[in-house]
Amino acid sequence: MHLPVLKEEVLDFLDPEPGDILVDATLGGGGHSSEILKRIMPGGRLIAMDRDHEAIRRARLAFKDSEKGVTLVREDFRNIKRVLSGEGVEKIDGVIFDLGMSSYQLDDNSRGFSFMKDGPLDMRFDTSSGITAMDVVNSFTRNELAEIIREYGEEKHNNLIARAIVEARKRGYIRTTGQLAEIVSGAAGRWYSRQKIHPACRTFQAIRMYVNAEMSAVEHGVEGALGALRSGKRICVISFHSLEDRVVKNIFRREKKLGHVKIVTKKPVLPSRQEVYGNPRSRSAKLRVAERV
Numbered sequence: 184m185h186l187p188v189l190k191e192e193v194l195d196f197l198d199p200e201p202g203d204i205l206v207d208a209t210l211g212g213g214g215h216s217s218e219i220l221k222r223i224m225p226g227g228r229l230i231a232m233d234r235d236h237e238a239i240r241r242a243r244l245a246f247k248d249s250e251k252g253v254t255l256v257r258e259d260f261r262n263i264k265r266v267l268s269g270e271g272v273e274k275i276d277g278v279i280f281d282l283g284m285s286s287y288q289l290d291d292n293s294r295g296f297s298f299m300k301d302g303p304l305d306m307r308f309d310t311s312s313g314i315t316a317m318d319v320v321n322s323f324t325r326n327e328l329a330e331i332i333r334e335y336g337e338e339k340h341n342n343l344i345a346r347a348i349v350e351a352r353k354r355g356y357i358r359t360t361g362q363l364a365e366i367v368s369g370a371a372g373r374w375y376s377r378q379k380i381h382p383a384c385r386t387f388q389a390i391r392m393y394v395n396a397e398m399s400a401v402e403h404g405v406e407g408a409l410g411a412l413r414s415g416k417r418i419c420v421i422s423f424h425s426l427e428d429r430v431v432k433n434i435f436r437r438e439k440k441l442g443h444v445k446i447v448t449k450k451p452v453l454p455s456r457q458e459v460y461g462n463p464r465s466r467s468a469k470l471r472v473a474e475r476v
């Protein structure tokens with residue numbers, strides 16, 4: 184099982200009990216799901232979603248012993264309302280979103296998420312539909328690329344990078360993560376020489392977020408989940424960068440003003456130093472929690 188980020192904190196906030204109906208909107212490697220499952224049995228039900236076929240396939244094998252309580256759904260969490268009504272569930276006792284990509288996805292070069300491993304430029308969570316990163320870098324205009332890289336990567340050197348991509352594709356189709364990482368490093372590398380992050384990090388994040396329409400999925404997904412929560416029950420959202428965290432914070436604030444929720448975490452909860460040491464992926468995690476009134 185995947186090492187779940189902020190596991191103890193999430194379990195404390197959700198406080199799942201036997202018989203509860205919980206939703207894991209981002210199944211991934213099943214780390215949070217398996218912990219929740221232990222707490223809601225007997226009598227509980229876990230609905231675990233992921234857009235990634237591979238995550239669902241892996242979980243089918245992992246959860247086979249306890250499958251009575253688990254429903255695995257390959258869906259975009261933006262459709263959480265539809266998924267719940269399809270499953271005959273009206274109200275839920277808690278929900279977790281652990282955003283972004285899983286380490287399985289990052290480590291698999293065939294998925295094209297990593298600038299550290301060469302592979303086809305794909306980056307889709309759902310490999311059966313939608314445009315790929317390859318489509319984006321080879322067919323979008325310079326302005327479109329610059330805008331995506333600025334907006335979703337918060338990359339100051341977006342124009343330089345977009346120009347370099349457009350120049351490079353005149354010499355031939357850009358097919359791999361290695362090619363893209365090299366183009367971006369060539370364009371912006373010198374600005375990153377004293378920084379800890381790789382020059383291609385923000386550009387890869389931006390293209391991934393665009394390809395998977397991640398920001399709008401979070402908006403719709405979190406709103407849908409809040410609508411389904413039973414009074415007194417909680418939503419936990421773990422995000423990994425400031426853009427996502429801001430969206431979550433704003434939704435919670437808006438819903439608070441409307442009198443729908445109480446904000447449980449005034450400031451986001453961060454992983455302990457010990458957790459970051461044991462699981463570097465948790466480094467930039469921020470957990471926000473709200474409770475349905």
Ligand SMILES: C[S@@+](CC[C@H](N)C(=O)[O-])C[C@H]1O[C@@H](n2cnc3c(N)ncnc32)[C@H](O)[C@@H]1O
Pocket residue numbers: 185186187188208209210211212213214215216232233234235238258259260261281282283284285286308400401
């Ligand atoms: C960080 S991982 C989750 C890890 C999981 N909590 C664990 O402990 O193993 C995020 C997962 O969410 C999935 N995901 C991202 N956006 C999604 C969306 N809009 N709908 C459904 N799944 C999504 C990704 O495919 C990935 O598997």
